[in-house]
Amino acid sequence: MTAVPDDQRLARAALTYLAEPGDRVLGPLLGSCDPAALVAGIRAGHLPEQVPALPGRRPDAISQAVRHWRARLAEVPDESDLAGFGRDGIRLICPGDAEWPSQLDVLGDTAPYALWLRGSADLRYSCLRSVSLVGARAATAYGSHISAEIAAALAERGWTVLSGGAYGVDGAAHRGALAADGATVSVLACGIDDPYPRGHHDLFDAIAAQGVLASEWPPGRTPTRLRFLIRNRVIAALARGTVVVEAAMRSGALNTARYARDLCRPLMAVPGPVTSEMSAGCHWVMREWGAVVVTGVRDVLDEVAAVGEDGHGMAGGPVVPRSELDPVTLRVLEAIPARGGAGPATIAVAAGVDVDATVGCLGSLAAGGFVQRGPRGWKLASQVPPAAGLRMLD
Amino acid sequence: MTAVPDDQRLARAALTYLAEPGDRVLGPLLGSCDPAALVAGIRAGHLPEQVPALPGRRPDAISQAVRHWRARLAEVPDESDLAGFGRDGIRLICPGDAEWPSQLDVLGDTAPYALWLRGSADLRYSCLRSVSLVGARAATAYGSHISAEIAAALAERGWTVLSGGAYGVDGAAHRGALAADGATVSVLACGIDDPYPRGHHDLFDAIAAQGVLASEWPPGRTPTRLRFLIRNRVIAALARGTVVVEAAMRSGALNTARYARDLCRPLMAVPGPVTSEMSAGCHWVMREWGAVVVTGVRDVLDEVAAVGEDGHGMAGGPVVPRSELDPVTLRVLEAIPARGGAGPATIAVAAGVDVDATVGCLGSLAAGGFVQRGPRGWKLASQVPPAAGLRMLD
Numbered sequence: 198m199t200a201v202p203d204d205q206r207l208a209r210a211a212l213t214y215l216a217e218p219g220d221r222v223l224g225p226l227l228g229s230c231d232p233a234a235l236v237a238g239i240r241a242g243h244l245p246e247q248v249p250a251l252p253g254r255r256p257d258a259i260s261q262a263v264r265h266w267r268a269r270l271a272e273v274p275d276e277s278d279l280a281g282f283g284r285d286g287i288r289l290i291c292p293g294d295a296e297w298p299s300q301l302d303v304l305g306d307t308a309p310y311a312l313w314l315r316g317s318a319d320l321r322y323s324c325l326r327s328v329s330l331v332g333a334r335a336a337t338a339y340g341s342h343i344s345a346e347i348a349a350a351l352a353e354r355g356w357t358v359l360s361g362g363a364y365g366v367d368g369a370a371h372r373g374a375l376a377a378d379g380a381t382v383s384v385l386a387c388g389i390d391d392p393y394p395r396g397h398h399d400l401f402d403a404i405a406a407q408g409v410l411a412s413e414w415p416p417g418r419t420p421t422r423l424r425f426l427i428r429n430r431v432i433a434a435l436a437r438g439t440v441v442v443e444a445a446m447r448s449g450a451l452n453t454a455r456y457a458r459d460l461c462r463p464l465m466a467v468p469g470p471v472t473s474e475m476s477a478g479c480h481w482v483m484r485e486w487g488a489v490v491v492t493g494v495r496d497v498l499d500e501v502a503a504v505g506e507d508g509h510g511m512a513g514g515p516v517v518p519r520s521e522l523d524p525v526t527l528r529v530l531e532a533i534p535a536r537g538g539a540g541p542a543t544i545a546v547a548a549g550v551d552v553d554a555t556v557g558c559l560g561s562l563a564a565g566g567f568v569q570r571g572p573r574g575w576k577l578a579s580q581v582p583p584a585a586g587l588r589m590l591d
Numbered sequence: 592m593t594a595v596p597d598d599q600r601l602a603r604a605a606l607t608y609l610a611e612p613g614d615r616v617l618g619p620l621l622g623s624c625d626p627a628a629l630v631a632g633i634r635a636g637h638l639p640e641q642v643p644a645l646p647g648r649r650p651d652a653i654s655q656a657v658r659h660w661r662a663r664l665a666e667v668p669d670e671s672d673l674a675g676f677g678r679d680g681i682r683l684i685c686p687g688d689a690e691w692p693s694q695l696d697v698l699g700d701t702a703p704y705a706l707w708l709r710g711s712a713d714l715r716y717s718c719l720r721s722v723s724l725v726g727a728r729a730a731t732a733y734g735s736h737i738s739a740e741i742a743a744a745l746a747e748r749g750w751t752v753l754s755g756g757a758y759g760v761d762g763a764a765h766r767g768a769l770a771a772d773g774a775t776v777s778v779l780a781c782g783i784d785d786p787y788p789r790g791h792h793d794l795f796d797a798i799a800a801q802g803v804l805a806s807e808w809p810p811g812r813t814p815t816r817l818r819f820l821i822r823n824r825v826i827a828a829l830a831r832g833t834v835v836v837e838a839a840m841r842s843g844a845l846n847t848a849r850y851a852r853d854l855c856r857p858l859m860a861v862p863g864p865v866t867s868e869m870s871a872g873c874h875w876v877m878r879e880w881g882a883v884v885v886t887g888v889r890d891v892l893d894e895v896a897a898v899g900e901d902g903h904g905m906a907g908g909p910v911v912p913r914s915e916l917d918p919v920t921l922r923v924l925e926a927i928p929a930r931g932g933a934g935p936a937t938i939a940v941a942a943g944v945d946v947d948a949t950v951g952c953l954g955s956l957a958a959g960g961f962v963q964r965g966p967r968g969w970k971l972a973s974q975v976p977p978a979a980g981l982r983m984l985d
Contacts, residue, residue: 343865468870468874471886476862484883490878493865
């Protein structure tokens with residue numbers, strides 16, 4: 198089912214416990230060392246001799262880092278604990294897994310060691326055609342409205358909405374995507390067993406049911422300001438482009454925007470009243486970083502969609518060829534009606550696949566543009582509605 | 592007092608009656624023919640033989656144009672009528688006059704034949720350091736507020752505010768400049784004896800008292816939609832840069848914006864809510880024409896002010912050297928107190944210049960950055976206040 202050997206998966210799981218994401222020693226080491234050998238070395242108190250020196254770092258940088266990592270050795274769960282996570286719907290994906298989003302490679306030495314996931318959708322499929330909407334926690338009614346509107350319009354066109362799960366712009370973006378029966382991905386700065394903020398408990402459950410929660414931090418970890426900032430690079434790297442919906446001058450959303458800019462991903466911002474401090478950050482990234490002014494979903498798709506993709510007056514279509522689907526997913530796909538709709542249980546029977554696996558496949562198929570959820574259940578994806586009306590009214 | 596011979600001035604006055612501004616035959620002819628000879632030819636029914644053929648035009652284009660122009664011959668006033676305008680405070684300026692704004696030369700064949708003016712300020716001095724604020728007649732409260740705010744902030748820094756005198760954004764811009772004791776110029780699409788709209792009667796009187804009204808059309812002409820559009824090129828050409836404050840997608844302000852872009856003058860736009868149709872034109876010019884996002888006066892000055900000019904944390908200063916002032920203006924300048932302030936009558940006595948001429952000189956001096964009007968009357972211009980606070984709060 199996967200090309201990643203168990204010892205490497207276990208080692209990467211352990212590394213998410215031992216080191217903070219983006220660690221400036223561990224990242225470069227992972228580029229040249231086997232994760233299992235690294236973890237064994239950490240447990241032994243000294244890394245294998247073949248570990249290279251890190252350019253531009255003091256000679257004792259590695260031994261010092263190892264001492265820090267060893268402080269958390271007791272927190273690393275054993276194999277049976279990890280199996281327990283699986284029973285809670287939590288899975289771990291690593292580089293090399295089919296679900297690993299290869300666009301994270303652009304992060305180089307700061308790429309995640311692994312990702313903890315919870316939810317029905319396939320992360321890689323979901324992110325192939327995705328936009329991140331980010332912005333202020335203290336969003337105004339205007340910002341929340343625009344965030345939900347753009348998210349819903351993206352979802353209607355088969356695009357996945359990425360965000361960070363926070364109050365304000367993030368929450369409105371997730372809700373907008375969910376309301377349009379779309380996939381949405383929440384990238385968290387804490388363990389996905391207890392997503393922050395707790396006031397979004399029901400929202401996170403809804404995201405897991407229809408999309409996916411993702412985190413670099415293992416279950417049990419709580420968020421910190423620094424973790425939010427480190428997390429933001431993953432939001433920027435996963436999505437094709439980033440939209441700042443509403444942001445004050447010191448908003449963390451500008452940190453995500455900077456990552457998007459530095460990664461050369463399309464950076465967009467929604468204008469607002471110049472009298473609103475919550476739009477000042479948007480106008481600033483337009484002026485200073487050349488963020489593109491977007492007033493609606495058409496403008497966003499102008500930046501992120503390739504010619505022939507959704508939102509450009511052409512029919513939408515799957516983002517991966519049917520031939521690349523695994524046999525189980527293909528059986529589920531062939532059990533889905535073209536019209537009307539069917540519930541997961543009906544589809545499971547028709548496909549001869551158990552219900553849990555069917556739900557997972559449906560998430561992947563939705564994110565891949567093959568199927569969509571309508572009022573009467575799941576059905577094959579319809580043509581994307583042609584662009585109507587003026588761009589400005591979108 | 593002027594280098595323009597009387598016969599040429601009379602001829603150009605006549606041309607403003609005979610032809611519409613921007614006439615595609617008259618403009619090119621004026622580039623190579625003497626205006627007095629042209630008018631004599633129109634009166635005679637045929638132009639002098641040395642008139643060149645117009646490239647790209649039918650051979651009879653000129654004779655046809657002459658027939659059109661002759662239809663209005665009866666409207667051309669004689670010399671005594673023109674003197675009557677002078678008694679009403681209306682003056683005519685022509686290319687070659689000291690008050691002629693030479694930046695109009697960029698309009699080439701479509702430059703105005705002459706300009707009718709009413710008001711105390713010197714048009715050329717006023718426009719040396721000017722910004723045009725344009726936008727929707729049906730401005731929202733937001734647009735009117737921002738227009739007045741930016742206009743007042745420009746005026747406080749010694750910049751002249753240009754606009755078109757209409758309801759909405761235009762009126763708010765003029766009022767904002769007047770409220771800050773600044774110079775403002777209204778470029779009209781009708782005769783300045785009866786400025787349109789009549790609901791702005793008091794505003795136009797205030798502009799004439801503290802700034803200047805300008806028109807390419809002679810007294811008595813009423814505005815038409817086409818005249819507004821032709822007028823817009825003059826607004827764009829007179830100012831250093833143009834700001835679209837609020838505009839719907841079909842707003843005439845976008846026509847002014849297009850002229851500014853085509854003339855390679857800085858084009859700016861104020862963002863607003865994407866839910867407001869009145870900001871849709873602003874966002875459109877940002878996206879399509881690269882209009883710079885401006886959120887306040889600091890952003891505007893970033894585009895139009897040269898290094899060392901007002902608004903860049905340096906002291907403001909006159910835009911022309913003192914040595915270029917004419918002797919009467921210089922006497923008025925030397926009669927103005929550095930502190931407190933004095934009324935025009937007091938200054939007139941001190942300078943030994945009659946009151947009417949003193950008022951005119953004060954307008955020129957204010958526009959030139961030499962003097963300013965305060966609560967206690969006219970005084971020498973103070974240093975421009977240093978930039979304070981965050982750009983975004985401007």
